[in-house]
Amino acid sequence: MSRQRRTLVPWLFILPGFGFLLLVGLYPLVFTFVTSFERYHLDTIYLGTPFVGFDNYIDSLRSSLFIGAMLRTGFFVLVALPVEMVLGLGIAFLLDRPRNDGLRAFTRVILVLPIATTPVVVGLFGALIFNTQFGVVNYLVGLAGIRPVDWLGSPTLAMVSVFALQVWQWTPFVALVMLATLATIPVEMEDAFFLESNSWLKRLRHIRLPYLIPGLTAAAIFQTAYMIKLFDMIYTLTRGGPGESTDLISLQMERLSFRAFDAGQAAAESVIMLVVTLVLSQLYIRFFYREPEA
């Protein structure tokens, strides 16, 4: 086999996979980008899809629905993410190196259950749990002598309900990532630390945090992206209501695309959100991500 052919062979092997990736990854992205510059109404597509320049982007940035949904999504991430991180970290510390291996295995299974539950089902269960008349939350509230609370009918409480279900479902994910990260800390390093100090805070700051930060950054990026595209759970719980109180950006885009059939503007909104997600990811990496020193 000539040298030239030997160089070519590896490329031939990766070509099918590369082609598949292009097809399923790049094509929709390019299609969305192109569509965002067109008047692309699904219900009147027979009239053509003329190029409209930046009109869809301008309309999006002028739309109170889009700006409102963006702000709501931002607020949701800002509140839910730190809570998930703190609770997840706390659970990980509690479960780290317990004496009982059986309990440890059991709790890890318990942690996987919420993550494994389909978001649609979480939303449906949520609708039952937070039901004003028959819900278990109001039953518990009633035991304390408080009148039934209208969880899903009040704009503020509906958002609280969405927030509670999000934290319930995804805090275990942060906890599992943190548990895995804690397992990477060399035992010798911690043992050496104990020779000098018993302080839990100092141990956290000087030994554990440097190892935890890459995991925390990864979990934060993953969760931020997830919350920005959060759709199915809210759709089945409140469908973005009451009014637009739980209308996060993905619900707004779905409504625009498949109810008002304005796929052009919805594509423009998608591109804007893609840019926001990429910028946020870069910010996380720049400001939080640190490789532990060897």
Next chain:
Amino acid sequence: MHIRSGSGRSLLAAALSAAFLLGSALSAFAAGEREAASSANDYQGTTITVVGLDRPSYAAAQKLTPQFEQQTGIKVNWAIYPYESTLKEETLNFVSQSQQFDVILTDVVWPGVFGQADWVVPVRHFLDNTALTKPDFDMSDFIPIWLKAFTWGDKLLGIPFDSYSGLLYYNKAMLRDAGFSGPPKTWDDLLNVYAPRLTDRAKGVYAFALQSRRGETQSCDAFARFLWPWGGEFLDPATFQPEVTSASAKAGIEFRQKLLQYMPDGIVNDDHGEVVQLLAQGKVAMITEWSSFYATLVDPSQSKIVNDLGVTTEPAGPSGAVPAFGGFAYMVSSQIPEKLQNASWLFIQWLTSKEMAKPLIENGAVVARISADGDPANQAQYPYLAPMVDSWKTTTDIFRPRFPEWPQLSEITSNWGTQIELGQVTVDQGLQNISDEFKKVLGDAGYYSGTKPKIE
């Protein structure tokens, strides 16, 4: 004599002519039956996919479908969707030309979407085909407003099925206990006389519940319902200028705000299912809901008020009674092969035939056949039928516009409608926003520049 003999000849000729005509008619009828039967046999082994909703009429249709399959040998697949997803699924089916669906379901507000795009075959194409359409498929037996509702331009696009009117359902026992011998006749009475006496927040019982969830439920059930009886309307039919800021429209929406105090908290998030259950569980005394929900309310497994259920026409407003108008029709996709189109028509013809009307009603469906809905025996057995038929006489087929832009207008209406209901914007501001956004959509569509005809 001449006259008599002439008369005799005339009589004989007339008798012969009559016999000939009758014979011709009978043989034509028999031939039609044979043709229809033989044409049905031509489609044996064909499979068609029918779009349906998760509502009682489609459950009834599914239950009876094996009869059609047995008669024709055509296999029917039902694709059942929640209402909110149906237009999306069907539009994507057409845009992608996936030929996923053969028998298309249209809401009363979608004929413009399907008709303007030529995505469906006009009904006349099949009615003119005597090999496919039985002579006794009596089009004059359909309630006229329904045929009008599914006509786009001058073409009838679908055959009515699952045809509703808004009705006032009430709990007789709750009204009796509050000292009322019957339901309110006007919205004004409902608000000022009935509601205060039927609401006890401490006990968690309320006079009324209005399905208000954002989406078509808000724009039709919770918004349009309070426009028309007050003399309001969405658009001026001549100019297409929005009319939602008129004094009449404002009066209706302000009335709705006043009524909220007699409804359960959080009603803005409630859809059809929730308010039907509020009535069924004895939590509210009255609801205005589609006739299709009668089946749910008399089902003992879903309702506690089966014996106390009352049903009548919706209350009248200052401009009279204009009950909510909504419902569906079946159409044939124009994107599928002719054989499938014909098999689809055979199914639609069977489902909406006179013969099937009674069995469908018995199984919980609502139909738009005069012979079934107007039959005194049926009306005695199913008390919702008489008020439903009465409602169709006083309502309007443009309760909501039917042009292709309606889905966009519906989104606008439901967005601001829910915000008005929640008190997040004033009635004036909300209606002004609806008006401004309507103008932009209709202007962009070309209605004001004259490039698009003003068909509502």
